Amino acid sequence: MSTTTVAHHDEHHDHPTGIMRWLTTTNHKDIGTMYLTFSLIMFLVGGSMILGIRAELFKPGLQLMNPEFFNQLIGVHALIMIFAALMPAATGFANWMLPLQIGAPDMALPRLNNWGFWILPPSAILLTLPFTLALFGVGDGALATGWTFYPPLSVQGGIGVDFAIFAVHLLGISSVLGSINIIVTIYNMRAPGMTLMKMPMFAWGWLITAFLLIATIPVLAGAVTMLLTDRHFGTHFFDAAGGGDPIMFQHLFWFFGHPEVYILLLPVWGFIPQILQTFSRKPMYGYKAQVYSLWAIGALAVVVWAHHFFTAGMPVPALLYFMYSTMAISLPLAVLFYCWIRTMWKGSMSFETPMLFTVGWIILFGVGGLTGLVLADVAADAQYHNSYFVVAHFHYTLFAGGIMGIMAGVYYWLPKMTGHMYNEKLGKLHFWLTAISFNVTFIPQFFVGLAGMPRRIPDYALQFAEFNMISSIGAFVLGLSQLLFVYIIISCVKGGQKATDKVWEGAEGLEWTLPSPPPYHSFTEQPVVK
Amino acid sequence: MALKQDQVAANKKLALKLVWIIVGALLFAFALVPLYDVICSVTGLNGKTKNSAESAAKAVVDLKREVTVQFVSSVMPGLGWNFYPKQSSVVVHPGQVTTVMFEAKNITNVELAGQAIPSVTPGKASAHLKKIECFCFVRQSLKPGEVKALPLRFFVSAELPEDVQEMTLSYSFFPASQQ
Numbered sequence: 101m102s103t104t105t106v107a108h109h110d111e112h113h114d115h116p117t118g119i120m121r122w123l124t125t126t127n128h129k130d131i132g133t134m135y136l137t138f139s140l141i142m143f144l145v146g147g148s149m150i151l152g153i154r155a156e157l158f159k160p161g162l163q164l165m166n167p168e169f170f171n172q173l174i175g176v177h178a179l180i181m182i183f184a185a186l187m188p189a190a191t192g193f194a195n196w197m198l199p200l201q202i203g204a205p206d207m208a209l210p211r212l213n214n215w216g217f218w219i220l221p222p223s224a225i226l227l228t229l230p231f232t233l234a235l236f237g238v239g240d241g242a243l244a245t246g247w248t249f250y251p252p253l254s255v256q257g258g259i260g261v262d263f264a265i266f267a268v269h270l271l272g273i274s275s276v277l278g279s280i281n282i283i284v285t286i287y288n289m290r291a292p293g294m295t296l297m298k299m300p301m302f303a304w305g306w307l308i309t310a311f312l313l314i315a316t317i318p319v320l321a322g323a324v325t326m327l328l329t330d331r332h333f334g335t336h337f338f339d340a341a342g343g344g345d346p347i348m349f350q351h352l353f354w355f356f357g358h359p360e361v362y363i364l365l366l367p368v369w370g371f372i373p374q375i376l377q378t379f380s381r382k383p384m385y386g387y388k389a390q391v392y393s394l395w396a397i398g399a400l401a402v403v404v405w406a407h408h409f410f411t412a413g414m415p416v417p418a419l420l421y422f423m424y425s426t427m428a429i430s431l432p433l434a435v436l437f438y439c440w441i442r443t444m445w446k447g448s449m450s451f452e453t454p455m456l457f458t459v460g461w462i463i464l465f466g467v468g469g470l471t472g473l474v475l476a477d478v479a480a481d482a483q484y485h486n487s488y489f490v491v492a493h494f495h496y497t498l499f500a501g502g503i504m505g506i507m508a509g510v511y512y513w514l515p516k517m518t519g520h521m522y523n524e525k526l527g528k529l530h531f532w533l534t535a536i537s538f539n540v541t542f543i544p545q546f547f548v549g550l551a552g553m554p555r556r557i558p559d560y561a562l563q564f565a566e567f568n569m570i571s572s573i574g575a576f577v578l579g580l581s582q583l584l585f586v587y588i589i590i591s592c593v594k595g596g597q598k599a600t601d602k603v604w605e606g607a608e609g610l611e612w613t614l615p616s617p618p619p620y621h622s623f624t625e626q627p628v629v630k
Numbered sequence: 631m632a633l634k635q636d637q638v639a640a641n642k643k644l645a646l647k648l649v650w651i652i653v654g655a656l657l658f659a660f661a662l663v664p665l666y667d668v669i670c671s672v673t674g675l676n677g678k679t680k681n682s683a684e685s686a687a688k689a690v691v692d693l694k695r696e697v698t699v700q701f702v703s704s705v706m707p708g709l710g711w712n713f714y715p716k717q718s719s720v721v722v723h724p725g726q727v728t729t730v731m732f733e734a735k736n737i738t739n740v741e742l743a744g745q746a747i748p749s750v751t752p753g754k755a756s757a758h759l760k761k762i763e764c765f766c767f768v769r770q771s772l773k774p775g776e777v778k779a780l781p782l783r784f785f786v787s788a789e790l791p792e793d794v795q796e797m798t799l800s801y802s803f804f805p806a807s808q809q
């Protein structure tokens with residue numbers, strides 16, 4: 101490592117320019133930018149797909165598409181949003197901010213990092229290619245099973261299922277590579293003096309996420325591989341005729357699937373307290389309690405999976421176990437909520453866009469958690485399972501809890517990453533448009549779900565018409581509002597008021613000690629933390 | 631930005647350790663398959679019943695109890711058959727041997743073979759439904775248009791938990807390869 105001055109290293113003559121720079125880069129900031137850009141693009145792609153669904157559901161009856169295509173849109177929408185929008189966004193932040201927050205010169209395994217990213221675009225293409233192929237008469241479109249791949253439908257389905265299986269393999273490899281990199285970075289690369297218990301909360305959130313990923317992604321990979329061999333090589337893992345069992349797939353899938361929902365949120369739970377302390381201008385409340393709660397949630401996440409198929413038939417003791425263990429997760433989660441709220445308590449708060457998103461996030465994600473408790477009740481779930489109530493629940497957790505959390509992070513760190521302030525007025529407008537239209541979209545779905553409207557069905561009974569119309573209108577406003585988000589980001593990258601090093605008055609942490617934007621190589625001399 | 635030599639070595643070492651966790655998780659996924667079968671057959675979870683003959687020789691008939699056994703049937707895609715039970719339910723005493731009839735008809739113009747797969751609900755009753763003779767023990771083959779009567783001889787063991795008064799036996803016919 102060179103121990104010369106840090107500043108003038110900004111210009112390196114040995115790395116390529118143009119497209120080759122991005123293809124070959126091992127720089128954590130470049131890779132972080134690529135992840136975030138990819139995520140934004142896929143967010144728009146997945147969003148357009150679901151607007152197709154909401155257009156179909158605007159009125160009862162079949163207007164725009166056949167049920168097959170409807171199901172394909174739903175499944176690919178979910179896979180894209182989860183694997184290609186939310187997860188890469190969190191990984192993008194990890195790449196950009198972890199080294200800056202822990203005072204490391206780069207990620208620990210830079211070349212692995214590059215591969216991890218470049219696996220993503222091909223897998224996104226694999227996921228969506230069957231749509232295009234179908235236009236030319238090859239195959240019958242993308243997978244129509246929903247994102248959960250349940251057999252026997254997924255064993256009987258067309259080539260779309262094979263494409264999705266390979267896409268999941270690649271996406272899995274990418275996130276496992278990313279996770280290895282993050283764990284090694286956090287363990288080996290912290291600035292001298294930064295003990296684990298002095299780490300920024302974001303590092304804790306990601307550390308636990310990364311462990312969950314390497315423990316559960318292989319199980320998903322195994323499960324879809326079994327599907328593949330059932331489809332093409334005459335095995336009978338999930339085929340009852342050959343002695344297999346389709347319910348076993350549900351166990352394998354949700355052994356991954358439930359931890360996955362925390363994988364999507366733990367990174368957000370990491371930086372949300374940092375935003376809260378910045379705009380409350382006081383240190384975060386209960387650092388230790390938060391760290392232990394994150395671990396508790398990470399541990400509980402792998403032992404509650406069967407709450408996703410209570411209705412598939414289970415003996416009563418198993419039902420009770422999965423019900424109580426699921427409900428137990430809300431205890432550490434409640435500790436986190438308490439700490440977040442206490443961080444704001446008597447703080448000298450201000451409401452710039454990141455803080456607006458964060459406060460809105462706490463409320464809306466709270467609705468998601470509380471409705472989850474309702475679903476965890478075995479007796480109630482018999483009615484709500486596979487209804488729109490579940491759809492509303494997981495959008496309060498994943499759109500509000502996931503995407504809106506990520507948006508808070510984007511506004512919080514964008515000035516640091518670009519060196520410019522974004523347009524605050526437009527940012528606030530974006531928040532209000534998003535928060536209001538989100539509720540207009542999803543509150544009606546709770547009600548139609550309670551009244552018995554099933555999910556993944558392109559038509560519905562007449563009594564659900566008004567609520568669905570409201571929901572569709574909300575969805576289109578929500579979708580269009582995101583174009584404003586894109587505009588704000590692009591104009592912030594292009595220019596704007598110069599951001600200071602510290603950006604926010606109350607900001608604490610190593611990333612705020614660097615210039616905005618930080619030099620291409622930062623912390624080549626590791627800072628010492630006391 | 632080049633890292634220090636010893637830093638690179640330490641990073642590689644930790645990364646390799648993590649790879650072992652991944653390999654372990656992958657093996658775990660495949661180990662779950664036999665594990666799942668063992669758990670299901672030991673506990674009778676998931677309604678898996680034994681698909682082999684049992685003897686009624688030692689069965690005691692409990693005339694004080696009555697159990698309703700219902701029958702459900704389905705045919706999986708790819709098998710062009712009609713298949714249904716001749717009676718939707720029977721009331722039996724535990725231990726009492728009963729014969730019921732199912733009927734299958736090949737509605738295509740090719741010969742087709744099928745294998746029936748049973749499942750019992752509630753799961754805890756599945757171990758107590760004992761089959762003496764069943765069309766599900768072997769694969770069945772039907773010529774074009776052929777109608778076949780398919781017998782099932784069974785009894786419900788007297789150890790059936792007290793609170794079970796009703797159980798459902800479901801058969802799904804799956805396409806099987808001709809032999």
Ligand code: HEM
Pocket residue numbers: 248361362364365407408409426427429430433468469470471472473474475476477481484485486490493494497498501502
């Ligand atoms: C205390 C907190 C929570 C509880 C008790 C809970 C409980 C549940 C239950 C019981 C279901 C299954 C409902 C059914 O299918 O009948 C469910 C579905 C779901 N939950 Fe939660 N949940 C909680 C938090 C979360 C969080 C934080 C996320 C995401 C980050 C999440 C994402 C999902 C998703 C995606 C589904 C539906 C998956 C599908 O069927 O496609 N939940 N939740």
Ligand SMILES: [Cu+2]
Pocket residue numbers: 357358361405407408
């Ligand atoms: Cu879950």
